[in-house]
Amino acid sequence: MEWVPTASAQALSADDMAALARAKHELESPPLTMKLAAIVGAPLEKVMLRLPAVANQKVAEATQSALRKCLQIALKTLRKPGHGAGHLAVHVGSGETGAAALPPAMPEKPGNLLHKFAVATTGAAGGAFGLFALPVELPVTTTLMFRSICDVARSEGEDLNSTDAQLQCLAVLGMGSHSSTDDEADLGYFIMRGALAQAVSKASSEIASKGITAHGSAALVRLVNAIAARFSVQVSEQVAAKSIPAIGAVLGAMVNTVFIDHFQQVAHGHFTVRRLERKYGEEAVKAAYQTIDISLA
Structure with a gap:
């Protein structure tokens, strides 16, 4: 990818501009619907219309349950300062020996393949037993x-002992869809992010003031509901893909692999943008983001 930097993009180094270009490509990539349709060989819009009425209720209930489980994991991590990354089974440098230890200069890459394998295994069960x-x-x-x-x-320099970082991780699950209003603007990612920003900020403030006892607070409930409203769209598409007759365990595993890959891409893009914002400031990064034409990729 090559661009001639405009005045607004001059603040970013060539390497960081390339990283931002990759991030935009990941954040503005084709919607999950198209990726899943390519796997199952059928347009998901038509398949979704054939889902039983009870499917929507099951998706809504399962989505809420799944997000509450993730929130509990985040709060348990915050309960034990200095041990958050271990609770989340992420890979940290062996040289770290406590809160005062300096982070490694080059954070270890995330274990994407390991997580994909685990999710593919659960997808095999879903493909075999369906809804x-x-x-x-x-x-x-x-x-x-x-x-x-x-x-x-963590690989992009986030402190996983931070309330904001944990909630940003949860919010990624709400950033994986593109609504019609998102598509009306060039800054689809920033619109999706902005739609969740206030809810994330209020929930983070409540945890900061009340501690982990705030897990049932109105702010956290609103955040989970806001994420669930978007995440459930993606789950419905996943369910539709798995509802195709005779999809079986193998295709079920493939559907789940596409599902997690989609959110890993969104996460890479989102946390790359946040890393660059910590370095250059939000306005400089947003301005540079606007100069990138991913159709040239």
């Missing part, structure tokens, strides 16, 4: 995805 497996499978799949998102965040 009936959703209440059991989705919380497990989503928890694995959340751990993977946290691993990506």
Whole structure:
């Protein structure tokens, strides 16, 4: 990818501009619907219309349950300062020996393949048992995805002992869809992020003031509901892909692999942008983001 930097993009180094270009490509990549349709060989819009009425209720219930499980993991991590990354099973440098230790200069890359393998395994069960497996499978799949998102965040320099970082990881699950209003603007990512920003900020403030006892607070409930409203769209598409007759365990595993890959890409893009914002400031990064034409990739 090569661009001639405009005045607004001059603040970023060539390497950071390339990183931002990769991030935009990941954040503005084709929607999950198209990726899943390519796997199952059928347009998901038509398949979704054939889903039974009870499917929407099951998706809503399973989504809420899955997100609450992820939130509990985040809060347990925050309960034990200095040990958050271990709780999330992310990979940290062996040289760290406590809160005062300096982070490694080059953070270890995230274990994306390991998480994909684990999620593919749960997808095989979902493909074999269909909608009936959703209440059991989705919380497990989503928890694995959340751990993977946290691993990506850590690799981009996020402090996983931070309330904001944990909630940003959870918010990624709400950034994986493109609504019609998102598509009306060039800054689809920033619109999606902005839609969740206030809810994340209020929830983070409540945890900061009340501690982990705030897990049932109105702010956290609103955040989970806001994320669930978007994440459930993606889950419905996943369910539709798995509802195709005779999809079986193998294709079920493939569907889940595409599912987690989609959110890993979003996480990589989101936390790359946040890393660059810590270095250059939000306005400089947003301005540079606007100059990138991903159609040239």
